[in-house]
Amino acid sequence: MSSILFSVESNTAFLTLNRPDKLNSFNREMALLLQEKLDECENDNSIRCIYLTGAGKGFCAGQDLAEVVDPNGPGMQKILGEHYNPIVTRLRTIAKPVVVAVNGVAAGAGANIAFAGDVVVAAQSASFMQAFSKIGLIPDSGGTYHLPRLIGAQRASALMMLGDKVPATDALQMGMLYKVFSDDTFADESKKIAATLSQMPTKALGYIKQALNHSAGNSLQAQLQLEDEYQQKAAGTKDFKEGVQAFLEKRSPIFKGE
Template identity: 75%
Template sequence: MSAILFTIQDGIATITLNRPDKLNSFNREMALLLQAKLDEAASLHEVRCVYLTGAGKGFCAGQDLAEVVDPEGPGMQRILSEHYNPIITRLRNMPKPVVAAVNGVAAGAGANIALACDVVVATGSASFIQAFSKIGLIPDSGGTYSLPRLIGWQKASALMMLGDKIPAAEAERLGMIYKCFEDAAFEGEAWQIANTLAVMPTKALAYIKHALNAASVNTLEQQLLLEDEYQQKAAVTADFKEGVDAFLEKRKPRFKGE
C-alpha cells in the first residue's frame, strides 16, 4: 500500500498521509512521495486547492524514530535537508491554497507541516504537540519560524520547551489554527472549506499567499511595494474581470483560476 494516497475531485487534490499503523509518522518513502504529489498538484491546472489529511486515527505523529536510529537510514541531516525542508518549501510556494484537515494527533514535524498550510482545521479530538524537547531535539520543519508568528514569542517558547499537548479547541483559541469542529461534523466542514477555495480566483489566492510569506521580513514600505506588484498582476487576470462583471450584473461569479 502506498504511503501517500492522491486523488483529484472537483478541483481539489486530496493528499492523504497513509501509514495509519504508525500514526502516519514519516519515513523516507512517505516524505519523498509527499514532495512528488505536491509537485503534481502544483503543476495541474485542474487542481485549484490541495487538501492534506491523514489516514486512520492520526494526522501525523512526526518522524518515525526507527528510521532515525537505523544505522542504514538516511541520518538526521538528510532527513531535514531532503525530507522536511523541501516539504515546507513546497507548501509555502504552492500556487494554490492548501487546507490541512487535522483528523487526529499532529506531533513534532506533523504539527509543523500542518501549521505551514494556508488554512488549518482540526477535529475536536485532535491535538498539537511540539514533542521535540521530550527526546532532546529542537523543533524543525519550520516550527521555530511559524509558531511564534501565529501565537506569539512567549507562548511558542513555552510550548516548544515544555512539549505541552494542546487540544484543538485551545489551538483555535490561541490562533494556532483557523477552526476546530466537532468530530461528527469535521469531515464535512473541512471539505466545504476546500470546496469554497477551489472555486475562488486561484491566482489572487496565490498572490495573497506570496504576500503573506514576505510580510514577516519586509518593512512596511517594502510590503506596500509588493502589494502594488501583486495587485497589478491580479488586476489583469480573467478572474478579476469575471468578478467585476458578476458584481455589476448582480450574479454569482464563475471563476476559472485564470
Template identity: 65%
Template sequence: MSSILFEIKNSVAFITLNRPDKFNSFNREMALLLQSKLDECASLHEVRCVYITGAGKAFCAGQDIGELVGEHKIELAQILSEHYNPIVKRIRNLPKPVIAAVNGVAAGAGANIALCCDIVVAAESASFIQAFSKIGLIPDSGGTFTLPRLIGWQKASALMMTCDKVSATDAEKMGMLYKVHPDIIFEEESKKMAQTLAAMPTKGLAYTKHVLNYSFNNSWEEQLQLEDQFQQKAATTEDYQEGITAFLEKRTPNFKGN
C-alpha cells in the same frame, strides 16, 4: 499499500498521509512521495486547492524514530535537507491554497507541517504537540518560524520546551489554527471549505499567499510596494474581469482560475 493516497475531485487535490499503523509518521518513502504529489498539484491547472489529512486516528506523529537508529539509519541532516525542508518549502511556494485538515494528533514535524499550511482546521478531538525536546532535539520543519508568529514568543517557547499537548479547542483560542469542528462533521465541513476555495479566483489567492510570505520580513514600505505590484498583476487576470462583470450583473461569479 501506498504511504500517500492521492485523488483529484472537483478541482481539489486530496492528499492523505497513509501509514495509520504508525500514526502516519514519516519515513523516507512517504516524505519523498509527498513532495512528488505537491509538485504534481503545482503543475496541474485542474488543481485549484490542496487538502492534506491523515488516515486513521492521527494526522501525523512526526518522524518514524525507527529510521534514526540501526545499521541503515538516516542521519538527521539528511532528513531535514531531503525530507522536511523541501516539504514545507513546497507548501509555502505552491501557488494554490493548502488546507491542513487535522483529524487527530499532530506531533513534531507533523504539527509544524500542518502549521505551515495556508489554513488549518481541526477535529475537536485533535491535538498538537511540539515533541522534540522529549528526545533532546529542537523544533524543525519551520516550526521555530511559524509558531511564534502564530501565537507569540512566550507561548511558542513554552510549548516547545515543555512538550505540553494542546487540544484543538485551545489551539484555536490561541490563534494556532483557523477553526475547530465537532468530530462528527469535521470531514464534511473541512472538505466544504476546500471546495469553496477551489471555486475562487486561484491566481488572486496565489498572489495573496505570495505577498503574505514576504510580510514576515518586509518593512512597511516594502510591503506596500509589493501589494501594489501584485494588485496590478491580479487586475490583469480573467477572474478579476469575471468578478467585476458578475458584480455589475448582480450574479454569482464563475471563476476559472485564470
C-alpha cells in the same frame, strides 16, 4: 498500499498521509512521495486547491524514530534537508491554497507541517505537541518560524521547551488554527472549505499567499510596494474581469483560475 493516498475531485487534490499503524509518522518513502504529489498539484492547472489530512486516528506523529536510529537510514541531515524542509517549502510556495485538516494527533514535524498550511482546521479530538525536547531535539520543519508568528514568542517558547500537549480547542484559542469542528462533522466541514477555495480566483489566492510569505520580514513601505506589484498582476487576470462583470450584472461570478 501507498503511503500517500491521492485523488482529484472537482478541482481539489486530496492528499492523505497513509501509515495509520504508525500514526502516519514519516519515513523517507512517504516524505519523498508527498513531495512528488505536491509537485503534481503545482503543475496541474485543473487543481485549484489542495487538501491534506491523515488516515486513521492520527494526522501525523512526526518522524518515524525507527528510521532515525537505523544505522543504514538516511540520517538526520538528509531527513531535514531532503524530507521536511522541501515539504514545508513546497506548502508555502505552491501558488494554490492548501487546506490542512488535522484529524487527530499532530506531533513534532507533523504539527509543524500542519502550521505551514494556508487554512488549518482540526477535529475536536485532535491535539498538537512540540515533542522534540522530550527526546533532546529542537523543533524543525519550520516550527521555530511559523509557531511564534501564529501564537507569539512566549507561548511558542513555552510549548517548545515543555512539550505540552495542546488540545484542539486550546490551539484555536491561541491562534494556531482557523476553526475546530466536532469529530462527526469534521470531514464534511473541512472539505466544504476546500470546495469553496477550489472555485475561487486561484491566481489571486496565490498572490495573497506570496504577499503573506514576505510580510513578516518586510518594512511597511516594502510591503506596500509588494502589494502594488501583486495587485497589478491580479488585475490582469481573467478572473478579475469576471468578478467585476458579475458584480455589475448582480450575479455570482464563475471563476476559472485564470
